[in-house]
Amino acid sequence: MSKSDPNRVLRRLPIVVGWLGGILLFVNRMFTSELTNSQSRADVLGVILSALLILTGMLWQQVQSRTPDSVKLVGEEGFEIAPELPEVVKTELAWASRLLLLNTATRSLVVVYQGKVILRRGILAQKSEVTPGAILNRVLEKQKPVYLVDVKAYPGKIEFDYLPENTQGIICQPLATEGAMILGANAPRSYTKQDENWIAGIADKLTVSLKNLELKSKDY
Template identity: 70%
Template sequence: MTQSDQNQVLRMLPIIAGGLGGTLLMINRFFTPNLLASQARSDVVGVILSAFLILTGLLWQQIQPSSPDSVKLIGESRFELLPELSEIVKTELAWASSLLLTNTITKTIIIWYEGKVLLRRGILPSESQVQPGAILKRVLEKQKPIYLVDLKVYPGRIEFNYLPENTQGVICQPLGNNGVMILGANAPRSYTKQDENWIAGIADKLTNTLIINNFNKSDFRN
């Protein structure tokens, strides 16, 4: 049973308990020919408690909505780095991608910079070439991230053929003027505002590393 299923069961428990309690009270009343005053008072208390449980369960459904359904992404687990990168840059990219994969809903990471795919990590299809489409070009032009909360409803999803075909959500985070970090999730509407802020912070650190790399050629292997 997944965490989402367990949460759903817990949210339903007060409704189930309240409904069962009310049903048993009705059955007991039906089979009691001579109702005593004390029993009547007990029944009233029981009805109130059952109603309270049902109301609590309904409120939980509103306050704690179900988590978005996740899917198993179509692809294979991969970890690929551009060979000519220096060990310093490889270590930085590996560190950043590991943090994102283990601390957010992210299942796929692609870092595209100056026309090259520097890193592919997570669940990925065989297609490895990134051809910037309208969405990536807008991210680079506006220098603002774009979060596609439910990828399947966006016509522009066809440009993300380098992500698993059933990717549910995508964040495109700019890396300065020359690159984009593309994150894929296996559930729609799954990134929180805190996640987005954290992703932006990691992107800024990576951008700084890549800018230094761009002007310091010794950071590349010859």
């Protein structure tokens, strides 16, 4: 079902104003008994402006906001979580992953911590193991996220073989120096700045929880 254009009236406004201006110029000329040179020049200018308005309106009719082309990711929908994690951490991971899948462009999510995959959710690839490549290693080293807006344009995409093979956009978000969230989208350039802020905030919360888990383990 096609969405209605909220700017339809604005797109048509120049055409309406252009035609209205042309009609008024014609009526004014018809009721003018004596035509002066200045009025002739004004009429010519008015006709040109009316024509430009109509042309602008016609061009605007052709301009439509276009959303990125999305694809159906290859894989099965699933939810896998490391069984050895404490229930409180499992609950937080489940909550965080659900928020990301519902509120951002994410369709596939993998969380790696201390070299182990602790969560996979969304559309899952056949391969479940994560072998960090150059991009993920850089994220862990620099502690800064990397957003691949269009995976097809990056030769290094081969390292993300644990995501669906036709993933269109990827964000690698660090979890301190110990891990990362790898998020895949089904359309290029689909993550907004708000999405990125959501992801960063949730990553910070998960990092604190996982760090606390480490401290408790050391105490025991």
